[in-house]
Amino acid sequence: MKNIVKKYGDGFPAVNDISIDVADGEFVILVGPSGCGKSTLLRMIVGLEDITSGDMMIGDRRVNDLAPRERNLAMVFQNYALYPHLTVYENIAFPLRLAKADDATVDEKVRAASKTLELDEHLDRKPANLSGGQRQRVAMGRAIVRDADAFLFDEPLSNLDAKLRGQMRSEISRLQKKLGITTVYVTHDQTEAMTLGDRVAVLKRGILQQLATPRELYSNP
Ligand code: ADP
Ligand code: ADP
Numbered sequence: 001m002k003n004i005v006k007k008y009g010d011g012f013p014a015v016n017d018i019s020i021d022v023a024d025g026e027f028v029i030l031v032g033p034s035g036c037g038k039s040t041l042l043r044m045i046v047g048l049e050d051i052t053s054g055d056m057m058i059g060d061r062r063v064n065d066l067a068p069r070e071r072n073l074a075m076v077f078q079n080y081a082l083y084p085h086l087t088v089y090e091n092i093a094f095p096l097r098l099a100k101a102d103d104a105t106v107d108e109k110v111r112a113a114s115k116t117l118e119l120d121e122h123l124d125r126k127p128a129n130l131s132g133g134q135r136q137r138v139a140m141g142r143a144i145v146r147d148a149d150a151f152l153f154d155e156p157l158s159n160l161d162a163k164l165r166g167q168m169r170s171e172i173s174r175l176q177k178k179l180g181i182t183t184v185y186v187t188h189d190q191t192e193a194m195t196l197g198d199r200v201a202v203l204k205r206g207i208l209q210q211l212a213t214p215r216e217l218y219s220n221p
Contacts, residue, residue, distance in 0.1 A: 001018055001019055001020045001021075001022075001041070001045070001054065001055075001056060001057075002019050002054055002055040002056075002057065003017050003018075003019055003053065003054040003055070004017070004018045004019070004041065004044060004051060004053075004054035004055075004056065005017055005018075005051075005052045005053045005054055006037070006040050006041075006044060006049065006050075006051065006052050006206075007052045012205070012206065013052070013206050014037045014040045014206050015037040015040050015041050015044070015206050016037075016205075016206035016207050017054075017207075018037075018041060018054075018201075018203075018206075018207075018208045019054075019208070020201055020208065020211060022150075022182060022184060023182075024182055025180045025181070025182055026182055026183070026198050026199065027173075027176050027182075027183045027185065027196065027197045027198045027199075028183070028184050028185070028197055028198065028199050028200075028201060029184075029185050029186075029187060029192070029193045029196060029197035029199070029200045029201065030042065030184065030185070030186045030187075030201050030203060031186075031187055031188065031189075031190065031192075031193035031200055031201070031202055031203070032188065032202060032203035032204055032209075033188060033204070034188060035205075036203040036204055036205060036206065037203055037205075037206040038186045038188075038203055039154060039186060041186075041203070042152055042154055042184065042186050044056060045073065045152060045184060046068055046071065046073055046075050046152055047063070047066060047067060047068035047070075047071050047073075048068060051064050058071060058072075058073075058149060058150075059149075071149075072146070072147075072148055072149045073148055073149060073150050073151075073152055074140075074142070074143030074146060074148035074150070074151050074152065075152045075153075075154065076136070076139045076140060076143065076151060076152065076153050076154075076156055077139075077154060077156070080127075080135050080136060080138065080139040080156075081139070082127040082135060082138055082139065083127070084126065084127055084128060085126070086126070086127075087123065087124050087125060087126060088114070088119055088122050088123050088124070088125050088126075088127070088130070088134075088138055088141075089110055089114075089123040089124065091127065091138050091141075091142065092110045092113055092114060092119075092138060092141040092142055092145055093106050093109075093110050093145070094142060095142055095145060095146045096109060096110070096145055096146075099146075109145040110123075110141075110145060113141040113144040113145050114141060116144065116178065116179065117137040117138075117140060117141050117144070117175065118137070119134065119137055119138065119141060122134060132160060132164055132168065133164075133167060133168050133171050136156065136168060136171070136172070137171075137175070140175065140179075143181075144179065144181075148181070149182065150181065150182040150183060150184065151176070151181050151182070151183040151184075151185075152183075152184050152185075152186075153172075153183065153184070153185040153186065154186050155186055155187055155188070156168075156172075156185075157169065157187075157189070157192065158187070158188075158189070165192075169191075169192060169195060169196060172185075172196065173195070173196050185197065193214075194214045194217065194218070195214070197214065198213065199211060199212060199213055200212060200213070200214055200217055202217075
């Protein structure tokens with residue numbers, strides 16, 4: 001992200017000249033209070049929101065004008081957007097079916113992804129019969145089979161109780177390291193920010209206030 005600005009109407013910019021360079025495989029958290037601009041920034045990365053000015057780059061590609069489907073990113077939503085009538089297998093396979101992949105390719109990719117995500121024993125289940133953590137992994141599986149260049153999370157844990165949130169936090173962290181996939185994660189929760197990411201971007205009223213490792217933030221809050 002280079003000098004990214006978002007203005008809605010004439011008011012104060014929702015995102016005000018933000019530059020963040022996310023390294024390949026890195027896990028970056030966008031954190032800040034409600035209204036600081038973090039969802040707007042995430043939506044501009046994915047392509048769901050127009051960018052007023054600045055350059056959004058993926059690798060050496062400028063993607064400002066690319067549609068979401070052309071950006072090859074995978075957004076993991078709060079409710080995971082799983083299809084309730086489809087099995088785990090078919091939920092993970094879904095993007096490949098859309099892309100008209102042949103059955104052998106689908107099978108190979110779905111099995112590889114479900115093995116990595118430790119879902120191989122649950123392939124015949126429906127989402128209603130899964131735990132929250134397993135559902136999250138199905139959502140990630142969908143992203144993996146598409147070979148997405150990055151995961152984007154928008155407050156995925158905010159509807160969960162404290163205990164489950166703690167479990168899922170360590171699970172997301174573990175899987176992200178295992179997959180080595182570049183990740184940008186939006187939260188207003190300071191614990192998540194300080195425990196999940198390699199680096200934390202602290203936003204306030206659309207401005208990037210700090211961009212540092214959790215360790216640096218602890219010693220220099
Ligand atoms: P956060 O995700 O940190 O809660 P948002 O990115 O949702 O913050 O919002 C940042 C600012 O932009 C807020 O002041 C919000 O009111 C404003 N905003 C967000 N979406 C819109 C919109 N569609 N139209 C006008 N203003 C918006
Ligand atoms: P359609 O628009 O054809 O009904 P979808 O809306 O499911 O199909 O997906 C269209 C495109 O949107 C996909 O090819 C993909 O690039 C993008 N897309 C779908 N789901 C996600 C997601 N969770 N995160 C990011 N991009 C997505």
